[in-house]
Amino acid sequence: MEELGLLFNGFAVVLTPTNFLLMLVGVTLGVLIGVLPGLGGANGIAILLPLTFSMSPTTAIIMLSCIYWGALFGGAMTSILFNIPGEPWSVATTFDGFPMAQKGNPGGALTTAFTSSFVGAIVAVILITFLSPIIAEFALSFGPPEFFSVYLLTFAAFVGMAKGAALKTIVSMMIGFTLAAVGLDTVTGQLRLTFGFTDLLKGFDFLIAVIGLFGIGEILLTMEEGLEFKGAKAKIDLRVVLHTWKQLPQFWATSVRACAVGCFMGIVPGGATPASFMSYGVAQRFSKTADKFGTGEMEGIVAPETAAHAAGTSALLPMLTLGVPGSPTAAVLLGGLLIWGLQPGPLLFLEQPDFVWGLIASMYLGNIVGLLVVLTCVPFFAAILRIPFSIIAPVIMVICAIGAFTVANSIFDIYMMIMFGFMGYLLRKLSYPLAPLVLALVLGNAAEDSFRQSMLLSSGDVSIFFSNYLVGGITGLSIVLLLIPMIQGALEMMRKPATA
Amino acid sequence: MHDTNDRPLLSTRAAELFIAAFFIILFGITAWGSWELGAGWSEIGPAAGSFPFYTSMIIVVCSALIFLFGARNKEAAASTYVTAHQFKQVLKVLIPSAVYAGFIGVIGIYVSSIIFIAAFMMWLGKYHFIKAAIVSVGVSVTFFLLFEVWFHVPLPKGPVEAMLGLN
Numbered sequence: 001m002e003e004l005g006l007l008f009n010g011f012a013v014v015l016t017p018t019n020f021l022l023m024l025v026g027v028t029l030g031v032l033i034g035v036l037p038g039l040g041g042a043n044g045i046a047i048l049l050p051l052t053f054s055m056s057p058t059t060a061i062i063m064l065s066c067i068y069w070g071a072l073f074g075g076a077m078t079s080i081l082f083n084i085p086g087e088p089w090s091v092a093t094t095f096d097g098f099p100m101a102q103k104g105n106p107g108g109a110l111t112t113a114f115t116s117s118f119v120g121a122i123v124a125v126i127l128i129t130f131l132s133p134i135i136a137e138f139a140l141s142f143g144p145p146e147f148f149s150v151y152l153l154t155f156a157a158f159v160g161m162a163k164g165a166a167l168k169t170i171v172s173m174m175i176g177f178t179l180a181a182v183g184l185d186t187v188t189g190q191l192r193l194t195f196g197f198t199d200l201l202k203g204f205d206f207l208i209a210v211i212g213l214f215g216i217g218e219i220l221l222t223m224e225e226g227l228e229f230k231g232a233k234a235k236i237d238l239r240v241v242l243h244t245w246k247q248l249p250q251f252w253a254t255s256v257r258a259c260a261v262g263c264f265m266g267i268v269p270g271g272a273t274p275a276s277f278m279s280y281g282v283a284q285r286f287s288k289t290a291d292k293f294g295t296g297e298m299e300g301i302v303a304p305e306t307a308a309h310a311a312g313t314s315a316l317l318p319m320l321t322l323g324v325p326g327s328p329t330a331a332v333l334l335g336g337l338l339i340w341g342l343q344p345g346p347l348l349f350l351e352q353p354d355f356v357w358g359l360i361a362s363m364y365l366g367n368i369v370g371l372l373v374v375l376t377c378v379p380f381f382a383a384i385l386r387i388p389f390s391i392i393a394p395v396i397m398v399i400c401a402i403g404a405f406t407v408a409n410s411i412f413d414i415y416m417m418i419m420f421g422f423m424g425y426l427l428r429k430l431s432y433p434l435a436p437l438v439l440a441l442v443l444g445n446a447a448e449d450s451f452r453q454s455m456l457l458s459s460g461d462v463s464i465f466f467s468n469y470l471v472g473g474i475t476g477l478s479i480v481l482l483l484i485p486m487i488q489g490a491l492e493m494m495r496k497p498a499t500a
Numbered sequence: 501m502h503d504t505n506d507r508p509l510l511s512t513r514a515a516e517l518f519i520a521a522f523f524i525i526l527f528g529i530t531a532w533g534s535w536e537l538g539a540g541w542s543e544i545g546p547a548a549g550s551f552p553f554y555t556s557m558i559i560v561v562c563s564a565l566i567f568l569f570g571a572r573n574k575e576a577a578a579s580t581y582v583t584a585h586q587f588k589q590v591l592k593v594l595i596p597s598a599v600y601a602g603f604i605g606v607i608g609i610y611v612s613s614i615i616f617i618a619a620f621m622m623w624l625g626k627y628h629f630i631k632a633a634i635v636s637v638g639v640s641v642t643f644f645l646l647f648e649v650w651f652h653v654p655l656p657k658g659p660v661e662a663m664l665g666l667n
Contacts, residue, residue, distance in 0.1 A: 051651050167562045167569075171523065174555045174562070178530055181552035190548040193533050216597070223593045224586040390625025394617040395639055397597055402609065402643065406653055411605045418601055422594060429581060430516055448551045456545035 003129055010357030014365055019062050022055075023362060026063040027370045028377075030070015035078055035381050037222045037389075038396040041071035041312075041329040042438070043215040046207040047403025049336050057340040058355050062362040064336060065316075068329055069121065069363075069370045072272075072312050074381065076113040076305055077374070081106060081382055089272035089308040092280040096293065096300030103296050107240035110378060115248060116255070116302045118371045120309035123259040124266065125363040128317050132349070132360075135321040139346035144453035145464050147322075149474040151447040152465075153481070154324050157268040158436045160481030165431070166489070172427070173436035179204040180444020187452060199412045206441040207335060207407045208416050210328060213434050215400040216421020219393055221428065236378050251302045254283045258303045262310025266326050267318055272311040279307030313363065320356065321346060324443065328435050331442040509584045513576035520567040524560050531556035592624060608658030610640045 014020065033044035045064050052060035075090035080097035093113060100109040142150075159169050182193045183203025194200040258279040265275035283303030284293045293300045315326030316333070323345035325331040337344045342352060349356050374381075404417040424434060440447075458464035466472040534556060537549030570576065582590075596616065603612040617636035621627040627635075647653045648666075657666065 050653050053653075054651065165566075167566050171559050171562045171566070174559045175523075175527075177555040178527060178552050178559065181534075181555070185548040187544060188542075188548045190537060192537060192548055193530050193552060195529075195533060220590050220593060223589050224582070226589060388625055390621055390627070391617075391635060393593065394620035397593075397600070398609075398613045398617065398639065398643070401601065401604065401613075402647070402655060405604075405609065405655060406647075409654075411601075411656060414601045414604060418594075418598055421597075425590065426515070426519060430512070430519060451551065452545045460541055460545075 003133055006353060006357045007129060007361060010361030013058060013354055013358035014062060014361045019059055022059060022063040023066045023366055023369055026066025027070040027366060027373050030067035031074040031374060031381055032384065033067065034071035034074020035385060036392065036396065038215050038219040040214055041068050042332050043211045043400070044071060045329060045332045046210045047399060049207065049339070050406035052336070057342055058358045060336065060340060061333070061355065061359050064333060065359060065362060066366040069366045072309050073114060073117055073370050073374045076117060077110065077378065077381055078385060080109045080113060082385060089276050089312065092276040092304035093301060095280065096297050099294065099296035100301065107236040108244045109301060110236055111241050111244040111375065112248065112298050112301045113305045114371055114374050115245065116305035117309040118367055119255055120259055120262050120306035121313045121367045124263055124310045124313035125360065127263055127314055128363070129360055132317055132321045136346040136349040139322055144450040144457065145467065145471045148447065148450040148454050149465055149471045149478065150322055150324055151443055151450065152478040153474050155436065155440065156478035156481035160484040166485030168432045169436055172432050172434065173440045176437040176440025177444045180441050181448065186445065186449065202408065204441065205407050205413065206438055207332065208404050208413045209420050209441055210332060210438055211400050211404050212417040212420025213424035213438065215396070216418060217424025217428060219396060220421060220425040222389070223393065236375055241375060247298065251299050254299050254302050255306055257282055257286065258306035259310045262307035263314045266311035266314030272308040272327065275311035276304035276308040279303045319344060320348065323446070325439065328438045331439055334442065506583050506585045508580040509587050510581040511577050512579045512581045513570055513573055515581040516570040516576060517567055520563040520570060523563040527556040527559040531560060596620060604656055606658060608661055609655045610644055611658060611660045614640045
């Protein structure tokens with residue numbers, strides 16, 4: 001068990017006073033971000049990224065990943081108390097969480113949610129601990145064709161697993177790729193798609209897109225709904241916690257299924273949001289009390305929360321081992337790695353063991369700290385939600401503007417952020433998924449480079465993507481995933497011709 | 501909220517068609533730009549324009565399909581994309597934010613933020629001037645301390661900071 005030794009080294013790295021303090025700060029900030037509308041894991045971390053430039057990479061990643069854990073916890077709080085999902089992945093938590101709180105047991109609902117999240121996260125971290133060194137070692141032998149096939153699989157998974165319109169997923173993704181191409185071409189040194197605008201020379205930074213699409217877009221959507229926070233009073237005491245914990249073990253089977261769904265959806269970039277819905281659906285199908293789902297069943301909180309956290313956490317596995325993030329937030333963390341001068345991917349495990357294992361150890365500790373923070377500080381966070389929107393909204397706007405500016409010290413980026421925000425608002429209302437856009441914007445250059453290198457290796461022969469079992473298998477699987485929506489669409493058309 | 505304000509402004513179908521058409525035009529332009537750059541084979545593999553050319557063309561084709569499907573969708577024609585009242589609410593945030601962004605380049609981020617937050621609170625939240633001033637100045641000063649003093653991250657500053665000798 002070489003991993004355990006490395007993991008204990010990691011704990012030694014994390015348990016310095018500075019790192020531990022920043023972990024606490026990170027988790028608390030994260031919960032706050034998860035609770036506030038307009039700020040979420042992805043854009044919250046994007047905004048705070050510049051503050052970490054002066055820290056060591058290990059300290060920085062510990063703080064930022066703890067913000068992520070905190071945000072995952074925080075989303076559940078607003079869902080249960082106010083019926084307002086703070087994060088998209090906690091929408092499914094409102095189905096049973098809010099009714100349970102309304103029935104007079106908000107403490108129990110919150111404890112159930114937090115504990116389930118914790119279980120999901122820890123299972124995913126254990127998976128990361130033991131699986132990632134293997135994948136990383138395996139990936140060391142990857143060449144450009146293999147990497148391109150992994151990128152292809154990543155994006156094909158989005159198309160194949162997307163619930164909504166596949167066409168919109170593809171459009172969203174291709175917009176990301178096209179925006180990524182804007183600016184200086186790294187291979188030829190030519191300027192691409194700048195159309196003479198000097199501001200476009202440096203291209204589109206995905207952090208700006210994240211802050212705009214998710215931050216500003218969310219504020220605009222919230223404003224449209226004319227949102228007012230009205231909800232259950234929150235109080236958790238030890239008695240409620242213990243009482244809830246006594247009831248939870250009976251849902252072990254639901255938990256196991258939720259972990260499986262979550263880990264799977266996190267590693268292939270399905271993400272936490274579809275994972276939570278899928279897990280809720282699966283739990284309902286298997287449950288003996290299926291007809292009571294939606295009325296405040298504990299099981300209906302366990303399923304989505306466990307899956308969302310398992311997915312959110314395991315999204316870091318492909319990011320660390322292959323440099324392919326499984327979610328927008330993982331993508332932002334990946335951007336951070338690049339800024340700190342670290343190259344994510346298989347070599348990271350060999351060259352930066354302190355960093356990798358420090359991060360993995362902090363995942364364990366961060367989630368434990370997170371659980372304690374949320375269980376003890378619920379009233380405080382709930383009070384923040386009572387601040388009127390007319391104060392919160394402009395302050396969040398200011399925070400987003402600062403975040404956008406600090407990415408590249410460019411005021412032009414603030415204009416871009418607002419433009420992305422308006423686009424995000426328009427597109428989300430038409431159910432264009434935004435996560436593929438962000439991931440494509442992050443991975444665009446890497447995917448393009450691996451494609452061009454492969455083509456150069458094979459002198460333009462695409463059969464290089466089928467040249468051995470590994471690359472051929474991954475490419476084949478991607479093509480199957482891409483075909484799923486087409487087959488579904490064709491079947492539907494055959495069933496009801498021209499009624500659409 | 502007056503009833504007259506809550507009339508539908510735009511149907512989902514209209515919005516769908518509008519966005520699809522917008523994408524066809526925008527990414528038609530990027531496809532053309534990439535083609536001009538060279539989208540074929542060069543001595544160093546695929547030319548610089550090939551990747552964005554194909555991604556742009558995929559958007560154009562998919563958006564055209566979305567447009568065609570959308571045009572036949574009667575359900576979407578009947579559903580409301582946004583009501584007049586909702587859109588007004590959105591503009592109430594969007595326009596001040598755009599103005600705020602414009603001001604940042606001129607008078608710096610701190611003073612702009614004070615004006616923006618205070619104006620927002622007084623206009624949309626109907627807060628008293630004093631309350632709005634306390635909150636907005638407090639927030640700006642906090643950010644100043646956080647970014648300029650503690651983390652040494654310089655943000656845009658203008659004439660007011662220069663006058664106070666804070667540059």
